[in-house]
Amino acid sequence: MSATAPREGEGIVGGQPLPDGWAAPAHRPGADDLASTSFAERAHENLQRPFQRTAIANATDHTVKALQERFEGTDHDALREEARRIRAHAIANLPAYLEQWVDCAEARGITVHFAADEAEARRLVAGICTDAGAARVVKSKSMASEEIALNSALEDAGLDVVETDLGEFVVQAMGDRPSHVIAPILHRTAGEVRELFSAMAGEELPEDPVALTSFAREGLRHAFLTADVGISGGNFLIAETGEVVLVTNEGNGRLTTSLPRVHIALVGIEKLLPRRSDLAVLLPLLTGHGTGQRITTYVSVLGGARGATEPDGPEQMHVVLLDGGRSALLGGEFEEALHCIRCGACQNVCPVYRQVGGHAYGWVYGGPIGAVLTPLFRGQADGGELSHATTLCGACDDICPVKIPLHDLLLGLRRRRVAEDAAPVSERIAFAAWGLAWRHPLLYRATTGAARAGLALAAQNGVVSRRLPGLGRWTATRDLVLGRRR
Ligand code: SF4
Structure with a gap:
C-alpha cells in the first residue's frame, strides 16, 4: 500500500465538504419496483429508450467476444x-x-x-x-x-x-x-x-x-x-x-x-x-x-x-x-442459485435482457440470474412473473462459468408459480379448459379444426396480421404466417 491513511489530528478529518460545484449525491429512487409495476410495464418503458438497446448490444457483444478470446x-x-x-x-x-x-x-x-x-x-x-x-x-x-x-x-x-x-x-x-x-x-x-x-x-x-x-x-x-x-x-x-x-x-x-x-x-x-x-x-x-x-x-x-x-x-x-x-435455499430445489459468482455473463447473452435492460426486472439483479434470484429472495408474489421473462433458449446455461442450470431453475420457478396459483385466474381457467378438451380426441380434432378455419378466415394471402380475440397482446406485434398442411 502506498498511501497512508489520514488520522484525526493529521490535518484531514471526516466531514469536510466535497469540492465546490459537486452536487450532493442524490437519493436513489426506491430500489424495489416489484410491487408497484409489472415486468411488462417496466419492459415497455425501457423499450422506449432506443439508444439503450444499442448500448447494451454493443457492450455485451464486446464482452462476450473478449470472453471467447480469453479462453481460446x-x-x-x-x-x-x-x-x-x-x-x-x-x-x-x-x-x-x-x-x-x-x-x-x-x-x-x-x-x-x-x-x-x-x-x-x-x-x-x-x-x-x-x-x-x-x-x-x-x-x-x-x-x-x-x-x-x-x-x-x-x-x-x-x-x-x-x-x-x-x-x-x-x-x-x-x-x-x-x-x-x-x-x-x-x-x-x-x-x-x-x-x-x-x-x-x-x-x-x-x-x-x-x-x-x-x-x-x-x-x-x-x-x-x-x-x-x-x-x-x-x-x-x-x-x-x-x-x-x-x-x-x-x-x-x-x-x-x-x-x-x-x-x-x-x-x-x-x-x-x-x-x-x-x-x-x-x-x-x-x-x-x-x-x-x-x-x-x-x-x-x-x-x-x-x-x-x-x-x-x-x-x-x-x-x-x-x-x-x-x-432458506440450502438443501432445496433452488440451491444451485447460490453457486452464482455474479459475473454477469448470463445477462450479456440473454435475448430478453439485451432488449429490455436491467431495470425492467424491478429489483437489483437483471437477466436470467435476476429472474431466478428475485422471486427466491423477494418472494413469489412480486417476483414470480420474472420466471416468464425468458425465452428458455439456454444461452445462459452455456455461458455460466459455474454451470448453473438457469434454464431448469426458471422452469422450476414457473412450476412453483403454477402450484401456488400465482398465475391470473383467466389464464388458469383457459389452460385448465384447454387441457380438459385435448384429453378427448374428438374435442381435440374439433377445436384444432375450428382454429384452422378461424385463422383461414382472418388471413390475407396466408398471413394473419390483425389482433386475434383472446390473443391480443401476443398478436398485436406479431403476424401469423399460416403453413400448408403436407
Ligand atoms: S453467468 Fe452464472 S455465475 Fe455469472 S451471473 Fe449468471 S448465474 Fe451467476
Missing part, C-alpha cells in the same frame, strides 16, 4: 466443471465452512456480524458507522448493498455517502440505479455522463473519457481522504484463512478498504470458498466471464485491520454476513 486454446469446459464442483461442495457444506471462516476471521481481529435480513443488515452497518462517530462514508461497488438499499439507510442516519466506483458514482449522482452486475451504467450514454459532470463542474467538459474520468477522480480523491468509514462488498470468503477477497478494476476498492479508519465488508453468506487455492480456478472464471480479462487490475485479499507494526490500513475491520433469504 484452453480447456475451458474442464475449468468450468472444476468451478462447479468447488461451488457445489462449498454450498452443500455451507454451515461448516461458515463456522470455520468466522473462527479464523475473529482470530485475525475481524469483528463479525450476522444479518438475517435486509433490515438487520442496514441497522448493523449504520450502527457501526455511528459508533465510529462517522460523518462520511465511501463505498466501493457492492451488489449486497444494493440488495439492502444501504445508501438510503445511511443517509437517513445523517451520513454523507459517496459511491467511488466510477459507474456507481454516475448512477448515484443521477439518482439512478445500476442496470448490470458488472457494468452499472450500461444503459447510459457518454453524452449523459458528460452533461452530468459538466453540471457538477459548472463548466462544459469535453466528451472525452480521460477528461471525464479525471474530473471524477479529483472529487473522489477528496472523498477518500475525508471519509471515516469505507464500505465494500466481497467476491469470496476463504474459509481456511478467514480472509475476504475483493476484485476491482479501478483501485477504488483498495482506497475504500485501506484509507478510512473503519472498514466494513458486507458479504452474502454464499460467497464462501473452502481454500485459498480455489481462487486459482474461480478468479480466472470470474474475471474472464465478467469482463474478458485474464485478471482484473486489483485482487485484494483482506485479512483484518492494520497490525501494530503496519503503517497502513484501517483501525477496525468489520464483516457483516448477509443471509437475506440465502439459507
Whole structure:
C-alpha cells in the first residue's frame, strides 16, 4: 500500500465538504419496483429508450467476444466443471465452512456480524458507522448493498455517502440505479455522463473519457481522504484463512478498504470458498466471464485491520454476513442459485435482457440470474412473473462459468408459480379448459379444426396480421404466417 491513511489530528478529518460545484449525491429512487409495476410495464418503458438497446448490444457483444478470446486454446469446459464442483461442495457444506471462516476471521481481529435480513443488515452497518462517530462514508461497488438499499439507510442516519466506483458514482449522482452486475451504467450514454459532470463542474467538459474520468477522480480523491468509514462488498470468503477477497478494476476498492479508519465488508453468506487455492480456478472464471480479462487490475485479499507494526490500513475491520433469504435455499430445489459468482455473463447473452435492460426486472439483479434470484429472495408474489421473462433458449446455461442450470431453475420457478396459483385466474381457467378438451380426441380434432378455419378466415394471402380475440397482446406485434398442411 502506498498511501497512508489520514488520522484525526493529521490535518484531514471526516466531514469536510466535497469540492465546490459537486452536487450532493442524490437519493436513489426506491430500489424495489416489484410491487408497484409489472415486468411488462417496466419492459415497455425501457423499450422506449432506443439508444439503450444499442448500448447494451454493443457492450455485451464486446464482452462476450473478449470472453471467447480469453479462453481460446484452453480447456475451458474442464475449468468450468472444476468451478462447479468447488461451488457445489462449498454450498452443500455451507454451515461448516461458515463456522470455520468466522473462527479464523475473529482470530485475525475481524469483528463479525450476522444479518438475517435486509433490515438487520442496514441497522448493523449504520450502527457501526455511528459508533465510529462517522460523518462520511465511501463505498466501493457492492451488489449486497444494493440488495439492502444501504445508501438510503445511511443517509437517513445523517451520513454523507459517496459511491467511488466510477459507474456507481454516475448512477448515484443521477439518482439512478445500476442496470448490470458488472457494468452499472450500461444503459447510459457518454453524452449523459458528460452533461452530468459538466453540471457538477459548472463548466462544459469535453466528451472525452480521460477528461471525464479525471474530473471524477479529483472529487473522489477528496472523498477518500475525508471519509471515516469505507464500505465494500466481497467476491469470496476463504474459509481456511478467514480472509475476504475483493476484485476491482479501478483501485477504488483498495482506497475504500485501506484509507478510512473503519472498514466494513458486507458479504452474502454464499460467497464462501473452502481454500485459498480455489481462487486459482474461480478468479480466472470470474474475471474472464465478467469482463474478458485474464485478471482484473486489483485482487485484494483482506485479512483484518492494520497490525501494530503496519503503517497502513484501517483501525477496525468489520464483516457483516448477509443471509437475506440465502439459507432458506440450502438443501432445496433452488440451491444451485447460490453457486452464482455474479459475473454477469448470463445477462450479456440473454435475448430478453439485451432488449429490455436491467431495470425492467424491478429489483437489483437483471437477466436470467435476476429472474431466478428475485422471486427466491423477494418472494413469489412480486417476483414470480420474472420466471416468464425468458425465452428458455439456454444461452445462459452455456455461458455460466459455474454451470448453473438457469434454464431448469426458471422452469422450476414457473412450476412453483403454477402450484401456488400465482398465475391470473383467466389464464388458469383457459389452460385448465384447454387441457380438459385435448384429453378427448374428438374435442381435440374439433377445436384444432375450428382454429384452422378461424385463422383461414382472418388471413390475407396466408398471413394473419390483425389482433386475434383472446390473443391480443401476443398478436398485436406479431403476424401469423399460416403453413400448408403436407
Ligand atoms: S448465474 Fe452464472 S453467468 Fe449468471 S451471473 Fe451467476 S455465475 Fe455469472
